[in-house]
Amino acid sequence: MFDNLTDRLSSTLKKIKGQGRLTEDNIKDTLREVRMALLEADVALPVVTDFIERVKTGALGQEVQTSLSPGQSLIKLVQAELVAVMGEANEKLSLNAVPPAIILMAGLQGAGKTTTVAKLGRWLKENQKKKVGVVSADVYRPAAIKQLQTLANDLSLEFFESDISQKPVDIAKNAIDAAKKKFLDVVIVDTAGRLHVDDEMMGEIKELHAAINPVETLFVVDSMTGQDAAVTAKAFNDALPLTGVILTKADGDARGGAALSIRHITGKPIKFIGMGEKTDALEPFYPDRLASRILGMGDVLGLIEEIEQKVDKAKAEKLVKKLQKGKSFDLEDFREQLLQMQNMGGVGSMLDKLPGMSSIPQEMKDKVNDKELSRQIAVINSMTMKERRYPDLIKGTRKKRIADGCGQQLSDVNRILKQFMMMQKMMKRFKTGNMANMMRGIKNNVRGMSMRR
Secondary structure: OOHHHHHHHHHHHHHOOOOOOHHHHHHHHHHHHHHHHHHHHHHHHHHHHHHHHHHHHHHHHOOOOOOOOHHHHHHHHHHHHHHHHHHOOOOOHHHHEEOOOOEEEEEEEEHHHHHHHHHHHHHHHHHHOOOOOEEOOOOHHHHHHHHHHHHHHOOOOEEOOOOOOHHHHHHHHHHHHHHHHHOOEEEEEEOEEHHHHHHHHHHHHHHHHHOOOOEHHHEEEHHOOOOHHHHHHHHHHHHOOEEEEEEEEEHHHOEEEEHHHHHHHHHHHHHHHEOOOOOOOOOOOOOOHHHHHHOOOOOOOHHHHHHHHHHHHHHHHHHHHHHOOOOOOOOOOOHHHHHHHHHOOOOHHOOOOOOOOHHHHHHHHHHHHHHHHHHHHHHOOOOHHHHHHHHHHHHHHHHHHHHHHHHOHHHHHHHHHHHHHHHHHHHHHOOOOOOOHHHHHHEEEHHHHOOOO
């Protein structure tokens, strides 16, 4: 996520990090490069201009903290301004209303709106313990209604039937009445996607908004459209009283222009960010954490929260007890760790949350992908349980049998065994409770995963 911007800013700020003192000249040179990095990331020009001016004023006017070098002080300033541009803090959904609280979703076609309705429903159900109903008022696309029904069934959300012969206002009102009878906490209303800001269709959504009076009106926008996302959000905000924005497809956005432009241009907060296609790939938007990720500092808090939510705690505790008893980490344990990682969205979603990962070459990151994760699991699945428990048994003929059993090369088996040994060493460090050693182990493990034939 935002890899291009992270690489540019990290290399630019690294140059000034070692400077003995800040001068007008080296600040000017650094901020010129920061400006170019932001423009290349498709951040809107007014946002870039204001951002650079604020950092420059702060750098020239502040007393440098004694605990920080001048270079570190400038990095801290850049980070603080990134946070300010994106909205200071996470703004939660306002669901204080007589149940059911109504959330209206708006957006252009192709932004992933219907999927986001399901993702938000799942998030509210799992994290806020809400009873959630969803309904589609998209009378122009029968497939959208069917898609939402399928997603709702998969996630055990209440789905309210609708038909293309009905009016959107009637669909929404019927769903809300039914939700009251079922004592639901929240109803999320999906609307027709617009190809562009069309007066007729905007009139329709205005009418719908007036009829149901939602507590939240969220604009769903594709982050890969860059600053165009902010422009479109502003047009919708002029027509509707938006309460917030959900950025989708941020996992595929190497630039970051939308995230850095929307708040400044619309004045509306980004409340959630979509980080993948799966229905659990929706995160609350924390400007401070994203600023750290953009600057290559990682997001340890976010990673911890993700681990707490998605890791099987019973299995994790079992492994910890096993290691504490002095038993060795084996290939079956390694397989469980890979499956847990896969459950968390794969390696890619974890990498940019680890501090220092920006220093790992891009070609190495590219090789650490989720196909490799699936390949590793397939190789271990091809082993007998005895081989997984006693890895030293795996020699020549066994290696060939394992490779043939999963359709891989002998070199794949050797590589995974090598990576397992690295992980085994890391787990010994974990046993001693040395976090610094464990972090080094994780980084080495990432390098090991990238060693392709």
